[in-house]
Amino acid sequence: MNAPLRRVGVVAMVLFGLLFANLNFVQWHKANDYRTSQYNGRVQVAEYDRQRGVIEVSGKPGAQSNSTDDNLKFLRVYPYKAEFAHVIGYKPVNGEATGIEYIENEFLAGTSDQLFADRLRDLWSNEKTPGGNVVTTLSLRAQQTAYKELLNNANNAKVGSVVALDPTTGAVLAMVSTPSYDPNVLVGHDTTAANRAYDRLAADPSQPLLNRAVKETYAPGSIFKVIDSAAALERGYTMNTSIPAGSSYTAPGTTHAIKNAAPSICPEAQVTLIEALTESCNTGFAQLGVALGPQAITDTAEAFGFGDDSLRVGQLGKDNGILVAPSQVGRLTTDSGGPDQPIIAQTAIGQADARVTPMQAALMAATVANGGVQMQPYLIQQLLGPDRTTSYGIAAPHKLRDVCSSSVAQSLQAMMVSVVENGTGKKAQIDGYVVGGKTGTAQNAENAKDHGWFIGFAMKDGKPLVAVAVLLANAGSGGSGEAARIGGQVMKAVIADRGGK
Amino acid sequence: MTAAAVSPPVAAPPAAGKRARRARRTELILLVLGMIVVVGYLAAAEANLLGTITPDFWVPAGILGVIYGGMHLVIRLRAPYADPVILPVVATLNSLGVVFLRRLDLGGVKTGERADYSILAGEGGRQLLWTAIAVTMAAVLLWFLTDHRTISRYAWTLGFVGIILMMLPAILPRRFSEVNGAKLWIKVGSFSIQPGEFAKLMLASFFAYYLVRKREVLALASKRVLGIDFPRGRDLGPILAVWVLSLVVLVFEKDLGTALLYFGLFIVMLYIATERVSWLLIGLILFFGGAFLAYFLGKLIGGPFANFYDRANIWLDPFSGDRAYNEGYQLVQSLLGLGTGGLFGTGPGAGSPGQVPEVHNDFVFAGMGEEIGLIGLTALLCLYLLIVVRGLKAALGVRDSFGKLLAGGLAFTLGLQVFVIVGGVSRLIPLTGQTTPFLSAGGSSLMANWLLVAILLRVSDAARAPLGAPGGMIRPPASTPPPGRAPVGTAAAPAGTRRNAPTPQPTPGTPSAPPAVSPGVPAPLPGTAEQPIIGGDVDPNAETEMIDSPSRPKENP
Structure with missing residues (x-):
């Protein structure tokens, strides 16, 4: 019996050899795959071992991590819930972060190269230093005002957006999109519940997860007339140059007549450019567009940032910001290359294929307010170390592009101020400040209500303080007026937040 | 004697x-x-x-x-x-x-x-x-089992109780027997035991006894195919019976591992007893055939086979689709734990073994693997292998067939059980609900395996003790030596010469007068007559003993 016993010993060794070989496969060959697998909860446990940094809004935490008794030691909390949901974003237990949580993920998590020294300290202290803190450019009051006003707009529009910028720096002061959502439900440690909440939001037809401020484009309507005006001023027009108007205009090559919003608007055959903008004269701008030609309109629009598909809003000097969807003018020429006049006429009043994001609309107003210089928009003001004193960089604002000469910009300012003081944008007025703006009403799909738009800026002593864009999608009649009112409120909030300066 | x-x-x-x-x-x-x-x-x-x-x-x-x-x-x-x-x-x-x-x-x-x-x-x-x-x-x-051969006296009882224990969880209603989809338990209130752990010992004892008695019959070859001797058809009875039994376990206890364990135990003991490779081949073919059959039956008709079919599919691709979060969760987490540990592990206490479900039980090996790494697990495997090898060595050394079979079978089963569970949690084979000997939480497994160790110790004591040494509990094997071989026990001298020594004394041609012939060798014959364990034929047995004997001096330098 000894020979088989020995062979059984060999069999046992072979079996153990198989185990050993397979363990090598699992623990060596596949180790990295398994270690970083999306199913591996340890990745999260390690991540939640370190307190994630605070995202600050006007000196208050817009996102913070509170310690728990859980396996995951910290719970991410968003005190302002839906108000900052799109811009601050959220950091779920499983999956990728969004918004600022995404942009500054490494710094907040404490894993960025910048925080290497802090991690080194952990080795001695046996504690996990929290992640770095992020100071945003956002104004708490402006953001809250914008969200509240959008939510309670008089036109009962469900979908809207507000973007407020500091024209001189490009700092984003408010970025709101409605409908919004409570990010707290997406970051709970019960990942099943969090996934369910996400699925519900993702399936919601009103698309609450969509950041409409930067990700969605809308027909601009009459706010596009600012582009027409700039194109005209660049080409020798002054704000007092008379342009043909009238109660109706039918472009060559079409039977579709363009009319004004009301018979009382520019029925005269000729109006000045400033009058046309103040009253939002459709027939005047349609004819102006046709007169200027496709190249002038496209060039000017692109000078303002239309067609830019690489604009990102985040930390200056880093290229991982929130990508802004490109705004577009649409094609203004026919197949043979000549001007497509019916389309140009429509585009000049912000219809046809023209589309803008609320961010692009705000940039237009900011550029005008800033004397024709468009500043790179950004969200991150400063990175602070875990101790909140060591600075890891303050934003250094820089020019994005020269859009137009300062004289053209000054004329545009005057024309837009006229809109708020004498024309369609009166509801945006702020006592003691010079406010300029432009309203817009954009037809979109058939049987859908018009979008209401307002873009504008506030100045004091010739110095621009804030620029804003407000969109009330499908707001219907009176939407642009309501948008102007909200724009005024938001700008007022920004000014108040800064102590009037 | x-x-x-x-x-x-x-x-x-x-x-x-x-x-x-x-x-x-x-x-x-x-x-x-x-x-x-x-x-x-x-x-x-x-x-x-x-x-x-x-x-x-x-x-x-x-x-x-x-x-x-x-x-x-x-x-x-x-x-x-x-x-x-x-x-x-x-x-x-x-x-x-x-x-x-x-x-x-x-x-x-x-x-x-x-x-x-x-x-x-x-x-x-x-x-x-x-x-x-x-x-x-x-x-x-x-302490009380001074001679392992005593066990053979209770072989039938042990075998009977063993089969009952093995079958009991399959027969009991689910709420008394099922834990994590495998019916391997007997639960009464908060108290639960895994009878299979004990059944393993009892069945090994019974098999050892049974095979020692039947080995000659089972070793009879009838046909030679491809250089391998195959047994007669009518001798296939016992192996078929055990095969059916293990398939019953597979289907009704939903546990491939346990089935593999019982079947492997029997096949290996059969092979040790008969020295016929054909039994191993027949066993392997039957087992894999049975497993494939169960897989396809599970696929086609489901029912009692569905569980095995599911487990096989999890094994084939645990990560596919939603499986990693559902039925494949345990295995996936086990693999991720092992992978996270990598070569050196995170160090004891530094990992998150809590991520692996059932980590204190079936998945203890994966849990430890995260913290002690491939290096540590390899060391654990070496420890297990050492037990198996030492057990087999005891089997090699011991003189009686029953002891050889018992120790060899038990040692191999221990190794096989480690293979089944460690292979399961590391996705070498489909995962089944076995305990990891000596590591898993739970009394049944610990007690059964420590009893197994006690038996191995007892057999190894018998194997290493000099014949008749006062300290050794072993007596000269009551069952073993044929008449002429008794003096072999006095060691040192080659068996062959000793064997020849007494034989010349009888006068050729006068076999009818044995008592008168050799006064120096008193009455060895009655001993032979009462050899129930060894079976009738002396010859093949004597040969094995001849093989055993020369190895003794080598082991006891």
């Missing part, structure tokens, strides 16, 4: 006693070394989990050391020649299991409360208690 047996001890004691003492000293040293490893593990675990090492971090290792020290004393008194490696290796494995469970307990409470966590609390404390009970049982068995 008197005169021949009694005469040699006079010469044996000094050398034999010295050998016994040396063996026991080795055992003690190895035991201490093992406990040092455990103390190191405890220190590392506390440093990682508490951030500091408490003054009494070593206490669990101390308690365990005392328990094993007791076992060591029992071995000194009752099995002084036993293999000195088995106890320390088993003790080290068992202790690592206990302290790993304690580490899991600590991981489950808040950091601040960990320092005050009682040694007797939680799963770790319970395992410590079970260890004490299991080792005590092993000590008692070793």
Whole structure:
């Protein structure tokens, strides 16, 4: 019996050899795959071992991590819930972060190269230093005002957006999109519940997860007339140059007549450019567009940032910001290359294929307010170390592009101020400040209500303080007026937040 | 068996006693070394989990050391020649299991409360208690079972009870028997046992007895195909019976591992007994055929086969689709734990074994793998292999067929069980609900495996003891020697010459007068007559003994 016993010993060794070989496969060959697998909860446990940094809004935490008794030691909390949901974003237990949580993920998590020294300290202290803190450019009051006003707009529009910028720096002061959502439900440690909440939001037809401020484009309507005006001023027009108007205009090559919003608007055959903008004269701008030609309109629009598909809003000097969807003018020429006049006429009043994001609309107003210089928009003001004193960089604002000469910009300012003081944008007025703006009403799909738009800026002593864009999608009649009112409120909030300066 | 047996001890004691003492000293040293490893593990675990090492971090290792020290004393008194490696290796494995469970307990409470966590609390404390009970049982068995052949007297009883225990969970309603989809338990209130663990021992004992009796018949070859002798068709009965039995287990207890275990045990013992490779081939073909059949039946008709079909699919691709979050969750988490550990592991206490479900039980190997890495797991595998090899060595050394079969079968089963569960959690084979011997939480498994160790110790004592040595509990095998072979026990001299020595004395041609012929060899014949275990034919048996004998001097230098 000894020979088989020995062979059984060999069999046992072979079996153990198989185990050993397979363990090598699992623990060596596949180790990295398994270690970083999306199913591996340890990745999260390690991540939640370190307190994630605070995202600050006007000196208050817009996102913070509170310690728990859980396996995951910290719970991410968003005190302002839906108000900052799109811009601050959220950091779920499983999956990728969004918004600022995404942009500054490494710094907040404490894993960025910048925080290497802090991690080194952990080795001695046996504690996990929290992640770095992020100071945003956002104004708490402006953001809250914008969200509240959008939510309670008089036109009962469900979908809207507000973007407020500091024209001189490009700092984003408010970025709101409605409908919004409570990010707290997406970051709970019960990942099943969090996934369910996400699925519900993702399936919601009103698309609450969509950041409409930067990700969605809308027909601009009459706010596009600012582009027409700039194109005209660049080409020798002054704000007092008379342009043909009238109660109706039918472009060559079409039977579709363009009319004004009301018979009382520019029925005269000729109006000045400033009058046309103040009253939002459709027939005047349609004819102006046709007169200027496709190249002038496209060039000017692109000078303002239309067609830019690489604009990102985040930390200056880093290229991982929130990508802004490109705004577009649409094609203004026919197949043979000549001007497509019916389309140009429509585009000049912000219809046809023209589309803008609320961010692009705000940039237009900011550029005008800033004397024709468009500043790179950004969200991150400063990175602070875990101790909140060591600075890891303050934003250094820089020019994005020269859009137009300062004289053209000054004329545009005057024309837009006229809109708020004498024309369609009166509801945006702020006592003691010079406010300029432009309203817009954009037809979109058939049987859908018009979008209401307002873009504008506030100045004091010739110095621009804030620029804003407000969109009330499908707001219907009176939407642009309501948008102007909200724009005024938001700008007022920004000014108040800064102590009037 | 008197005169021949009694005469040699006079010469044996000094050398034999010295050998016994040396063996026991080795055992003690190895035991201490093992406990040092455990103390190191405890220190590392506390440093990682508490951030500091408490003054009494070593206490669990101390308690365990005392328990094993007791076992060591029992071995000194009752099995002084036993293999000195088995106890320390088993003790080290068992202790690592206990302290790993304690580490899991600590991981489950808040950091601040960990320092005050009682040694007797939680799963770790319970395992410590079970260890004490299991080792005590092993000590008692070793104390009273002075000769392993005694077991063969109860073979039929053991076999009967073993089959009952094996089948019981399959017959019982689900709520009394099912844990995690496998019906391997008997649950009464909060008390539950895994009868299969004990059935394993009992069936091995029965198989050993049965095969010793039937080996000649089963070894008969009828056909030679491709150079391999195949048995006669009518002799296939027993193997078919066990095959059907294990398929019943597979289907009704929903457990491939257990089926593989019983079947493997039987096939290997059959092979050891008959030395016919054909039995191994038939066994492998039957088993894999059965498994494939179950898989396709599960695919086609589901029903009782569905569970096996599901498990096979999880094994084939645990990550596919939603499976990683649902039915494949356990295996996926096990693999991720092993992978996270990598080559060196995170260090005791520094990983998150709690991520793996059932980590204190079926998945203890994966849980430990995260923290001790490939290196540590390889060391554990080596420890297991050492037990298996030492068990087989005892089987090689022992003189009686029953002891050979019993020790060989038990040692191999232990290895096979490790293969089934470790292969399962590392996705070498489909995962089944086996315990990891000596590591998994739970009393049944610990007790059964410690009893197994006691038997191996007993057999190894018999194997290593000089014949007739007073310290050794073994007597000259009552069953073994054919008449002429009795003097072999006096060792040293080659068997062949000894065998020839008495034979010339009978006068050729006068076989009818044996009593008168050899006064020096008194009455060996009655002994042969009452050899129930060995079976009638002397010849093949004598040959095996011839093979055994020359190896003896080599083993006892």
